[in-house]
Amino acid sequence: MRQWREDAKGFAKSCSELGVPAALEVSRSGEGAHAWVFFSASVAARDARRLGTALTSFTCARTRQLKLTSYVRLFPSQDTLPTQKGGAPSGPHVGEFGNLIALPLLQAAPELGRSVFVDEALQPVPDQWAFLMSITPMEPHDIEPAILRATGGSHPLDVTFVADEDSLEPWKPRPSANQRLTGPMPESVSVTQANLVSVAKGPLPQSLANRLVRLAAFQNPEFYRAQAMRMPVWDKPRVIGCAENFPQHIGLPRGCLEAVQQLLRDHGIRCDLRDERSVGEPLAVDFEGSLRPDQHAAAKAMLKHDTGVLCAPTANGQDSHRCRTDHQPWREHPGPGPPDRVAQAGTAAVLSRRWL
Numbered sequence: 001m002r003q004w005r006e007d008a009k010g011f012a013k014s015c016s017e018l019g020v021p022a023a024l025e026v027s028r029s030g031e032g033a034h035a036w037v038f039f040s041a042s043v044a045a046r047d048a049r050r051l052g053t054a055l056t057s058f059t060c061a062r063t064r065q066l067k068l069t070s071y072v073r074l075f076p077s078q079d080t081l082p083t084q085k086g087g088a089p090s091g092p093h094v095g096e097f098g099n100l101i102a103l104p105l106l107q108a109a110p111e112l113g114r115s116v117f118v119d120e121a122l123q124p125v126p127d128q129w130a131f132l133m134s135i136t137p138m139e140p141h142d143i144e145p146a147i148l149r150a151t152g153g154s155h156p157l158d159v160t161f162v163a164d165e166d167s168l169e170p171w172k173p174r175p176s177a178n179q180r181l182t183g184p185m186p187e188s189v190s191v192t193q194a195n196l197v198s199v200a201k202g203p204l205p206q207s208l209a210n211r212l213v214r215l216a217a218f219q220n221p222e223f224y225r226a227q228a229m230r231m232p233v234w235d236k237p238r239v240i241g242c243a244e245n246f247p248q249h250i251g252l253p254r255g256c257l258e259a260v261q262q263l264l265r266d267h268g269i270r271c272d273l274r275d276e277r278s279v280g281e282p283l284a285v286d287f288e289g290s291l292r293p294d295q296h297a298a299a300k301a302m303l304k305h306d307t308g309v310l311c312a313p314t315a316n317g318q319d320s321h322r323c324r325t326d327h328q329p330w331r332e333h334p335g336p337g338p339p340d341r342v343a344q345a346g347t348a349a350v351l352s353r354r355w356l
Contacts, residue, residue: 005122007059008033012120014059018146020051021138023131025104026122028115033122034104040137045076047143053238054150061210075099078233104128181207181267188270194277197257198249208267209250215259216242216252254307292317 008024012035015022025034037051052074077099102115105128109115116124117131125131138146186203199212223236244251252260264271291299295317302308 004032008035008122009120010062011035011055011059014055014062014150018055018058018149019142020055020146021136023117023135024122025117026114026124028102028106028109030112030114033118036104038135038137040139043140043143044079046079047140048076049074049079050147051143054147058150060213061206075101078227080227080230181205181211183207185267185269188272189264190272190274191257191260192249192274192276193254193257195254196244196251197254197260198246198251199260201248201250204250208263211263212250212252212260213241213243215256215263255309 012022012024015035015037020037023036023038025036026032027034037048039048056074104115104117106115110124110128113124117128118124183205185205185208189203190200192198192200201209204212217239220237220240223233223238226233226236242253261271261273298310298312302310
């Protein structure tokens with residue numbers, strides 16, 4: 001059974017548990033599903049998006065198989081409607097067009113079992129119109145209580161909700177309402193350091209697994225920048241998730257290692273760290289270039305760490321930094337990398353802005 005089927009069932013179950021009336025529709029392609037929530041009256045797009053985000057977070061927390069990338073798009077796509085290009089409205093109807101959505105029951109697709117509403121087993125319901133008539137729309141005043149039940153009063157993904165006063169620097173993390181997780185925790189967790197930081201799923205309670213995934217999720221400043229300018233954000237995710245879901249492990253970027261260790265320490269869990277990084281092959285080369293004082297200071301600072309990022313503008317000498325840090329001996333080799341990013345495979349990960 002394909003992943004989207006399990007995810008759709010999990011999302012529908014979350015809606016049922018939280019008292020949110022939702023209807024599942026198999027997409028026109030037959031390779032995905034849409035979840036519809038109907039309201040009894042008009043609601044603000046921001047409230048609808050907050051509800052959808054809370055439902056997504058709740059589903060992520062209760063099912064281990066669900067990845068943050070399982071949901072392709074959330075409609076409405078933005079909290080506010082865009083104005084005319086340049087931000088200058090020219091009339092009372094400017095910006096009043098929202099998102100274009102393909103409605104269900106489209107042409108001949110239902111004959112193939114697609115673009116139709118389905119039951120809990122993802123089988124088409126016999127009478128589509130009777131099914132729609134049987135749905136009780138959600139009252140607008142029930143949105144906030146549903147969000148609170150889904151999140152327990154905290155922010156979904158610990159990063160998703162942003163107040164107006166936070167919008168100037170939305171990428172900066174803010175303290176969570178519930179720093180310490182409740183419930184029984186394992187005595188130890190196996191963590192493998194290689195091209196990724198791989199955390200064994202076996203002993204993890206779902207709450208801890210979900211928190212680990214959140215370590216690699218951050219707000220997308222481009223989303224908030226476009227939203228502040230009333231520009232379309234349909235192609236800009238609000239949250240960027242970098243975690244990978246493997247059958248037996250949760251894969252996180254290497255830069256998350258210290259955060260993983262700190263999270264485990266905070267909960268009294270021993271971190272059994274295993275280093276599986278490749279030692280690489282030594283090369284008999286000499287660095288014959290010379291670095292400017294600022295470049296030398298940057299290279300010296302990077303060589304003190306096993307991994308890191310150098311962010312520098314174009315024409316600042318990133319190639320010189322790479323050659324210099326590659327020539328400098330180091331104790332360990334984190335793993336193979338692309339030929340054009342040699343220093344990334346060394347002690348310091350050297351990236352320019354065009355690679356970020």
